[in-house]
Amino acid sequence: MRWQSWADFWAMGGYGLYVWGSMVVTFLLMALEVFMARQARLQAEREVRQSQALNQQDGESV
Amino acid sequence: MTIRWFHYAAPQTFYGLAGRLWPWFAALATLLAVAGLWIGFAVAPTDAQQGEGYRIIFVHVPVSWMSMVIYLAMAFWSVLGLTFNTRLSGMMTRALAPTGAIFAFLSLWTGALWGKPMWGTWWVWDARLTSELILFFLYLGYIALTSAIDDPRRSDRAGALIAIVGAVNVPIIYFSVKWWNTLHQGASVSLTQAPSMARIMLWGMLLMALAFWMYSIALVLYRVRTLILVRERHTEWVQQLEVRP
8 A cells, every 4th residue: 555544645645636536527427427327217117107007007098 | 130230220129228238337447437436445565656546547538538439439320320311320429419528527527636746736728638528528528419309300410410420529539648748747658658557557557447438328228228219219219118117
């Protein structure tokens, strides 16, 4: 291990703000992207189920 | 062989294929990122010139590469779409755009956070930074244009034009550090020369780059499935499809 302590690790030799500012924003944006893709997927599934249900009703009434 | 390719280009077939593949790419992305971050933050030594500040490289270079690769992939699918008029092409292009836009933004963001301590400025209007900013705007333009046109076919064709014309910008970004006198340093890794960085740092960076590749593939496959469902929802096969309650 290159680091003496956790404080040492977070400090990044004085570059903490820049290094962690890069890492954290990258991770957050990617997590947000995954979350939004998931929401879009669930929305699409709901629409497909609704359309299937409507289709079935039509089929039964004919 | 040709028939095989077109078989998988059918949205119905590709839907199933993408569904089987994306979890593997997601798992690979996670493993590679863990390995890459471990090497990058626990193993790789302090840089002689930049101290610990250089560790931004482990995200900056991968996201910047991916922002260019994804745009080229969009141009590739657009050419296929305009040539063969396949339905899948437009959906693939559209599935790629958000990931590319996020990586282009992250390239600028991490670049600014690296520029401040090393160059003393968040931003300069030099060729590398400016052309990457243009790439980010191209992604936003693509997303805005395609979402403004309701008819999917017309929307795909309009988007394909932006993707293809804008692809000219990608080699400009890549070669900008050679063609112009820029504040941005030249390539640390190139195909023609030995890399100008310590081997273990290089390994960390390449692992992270691979992780971002796998992440992008997983997410694009996942997203294209959603697009296929939405666009094909009135077709027979989607009507028969069992969608989780």
